[in-house]
Amino acid sequence: MRGVVFEGPHDVRVETVPDAGLLGPEDAVVRVTLAGVCGSDLHIYHHGDGLGIGPGSRVGHEFVGIVEEVGEAVRAVAPGDRVLAPFWFSCGRCPFCREELFTSCLVGGCFGFQNIWTAGGPVEGAQSERVRVPYADGTLERIPEALAAPEHDARVLPLGDVLSTALHALSGARPVPGDVILVQGDGAVGLLACHAATLFGPSAVVLAGHHADRLALGRRLGATHAVDTRDRPDALAPLLADLTDGLGPQVVVCAVASPASMRAAYEAVRPGGRIGWVGMEVFSGPPDIPWDVAFLKNVTLTGGVCPSRRYIHRLWPLLERGVIDPSPVFTHTVGLDDVPAAYAAMAAREPGWVKVAVRP
């Protein structure tokens, strides 16, 4: 079969790879109907070697598809089922799975990241024709009937990573109705944080980003205000002051977590406020946190890698009812052959390219 392989910085290729197959009784094999290219794939693309991911690594961790085969112990899904995979596979029964912290599953791991974060044996990347899913019962979510059709794939797929990641940042930061929520970063997670923020009844959702097209998309998805902080670096603070009587937003979603953005989050947040961080820039360098500010303001910092499976089943009804629709983050859909070009366009932040869906 064919799949996308990381061969070195700025070099991903579509190659013939071993066919996905059952390796154990708890496995399933899923034929991918739609996969995603994620910001963390770009992180590999830029820094792969630094992350311990070497040439030959299979990439991609977002996918929906149809179950083709299941091992003899699998009970929750069956061949023919349309399923969504969270980006992290998990056994479903260890102490961490029991409390829905699936990303800390004692035997779990991340699709397309297995070189650094798991000891789970060969796991296919999602940007391929088929994927072996370890611990299928503890990992896969069957897509509800109303959404189980190809035309819904682009709405369903973001629940497996970017939408749930956005919701994870928010959930930890516990907004209450009437709060002002600042979202830093206009990538897919930041944009969907604006979308997910609407579920908490905020009085305002302020998106801070660097790209006019993305900021416009953020407004469409739920931001009440959007500021280009590269073009107008001095515009954000007075807007936040105006919206909060000078006290600052109660919640900040840090979808970037660069050194500077984390400092900005601490400086912006209201005393007693909460910062939810899910950005991966910390892997490129530690955040520049003003600790005296953190201490005197009593800021809570929460977040981390998202246990998406905690959120997927809670989101189905909202997706079915049309309360949420994350599909606008996909600006492009390509076949496998065009994935290398899509990585390049996303990495270059080409205007109009936010996130790419892959139809293998």
Next chain:
Amino acid sequence: MRGVVFEGPHDVRVETVPDAGLLGPEDAVVRVTLAGVCGSDLHIYHHGDGLGIGPGSRVGHEFVGIVEEVGEAVRAVAPGDRVLAPFWFSCGRCPFCREELFTSCLVGGCFGFQNIWTAGGPVEGAQSERVRVPYADGTLERIPEALAAPEHDARVLPLGDVLSTALHALSGARPVPGDVILVQGDGAVGLLACHAATLFGPSAVVLAGHHADRLALGRRLGATHAVDTRDRPDALAPLLADLTDGLGPQVVVCAVASPASMRAAYEAVRPGGRIGWVGMEVFSGPPDIPWDVAFLKNVTLTGGVCPSRRYIHRLWPLLERGVIDPSPVFTHTVGLDDVPAAYAAMAAREPGWVKVAVRP
């Protein structure tokens, strides 16, 4: 009147200072019956100039006493009342006071720290005969009848800072019954964190410190286990593993917050766990946080300067019923004249000296 004055690093003196008096209609003047010497006083003692606190600054922020005079707008306390002051004075009516985040009061400040943290005009340090209390209604807590006698002062006084600070670290970290709680640091706050931890129904409270006498006191106050991590640096990890099936404590109280202790907290805490930090070592240097660990474990970091007044009124019944008794942290009681020697003994970590009460 007489009071303790910081004159430079390692130099505090008892001097004749201006009499405390009413400056405004919301003020009260309190005659101090018992004051405390706090770890943060030692911070000034060591680093005063670096904190922006210059020679001539009045010090001390923990006190109980008797109201002598009140301004015409004061309603909640009257002359003759025995009162406890939280270490931070607060107006009681601004947006932050309304949500009990008194340390972010828009016009509040810290007794004995006014040079850096408030714009509230001259505020006496607590280590003196009398103290002017700004915003008396929003600051002072009247001591309940059953505790309003000199013999209870040493039980009452820690509620104004060190016990409430310990409780603040814990409250933010939200232990639930059955959790294992690790307390880092065997100063007064760490010892009282062991004491306060017992209120949350933990399965174990592990105290990590450096002083045999303090560790023993920690056991007396509520720790189920105590480890001297200087003498036995390798003993803590296996103990925690044994108590938690290898998963780590759910809650860590970081009462030191030195670079190394904060790293140790992140390394020790269970995935999904919470770190409550109240240590002031961050003012001496940023904590050395392993951000990859923080991200992958989904650690929540909470804490900061304690809004003690949030906790005092909740603790009265527990103190009255004898459920808690923080007075054992006071290893010595001295008069004003002996305060400089007490600072020196505490700063030198002399065996047997944990915390000093001052009877002016």
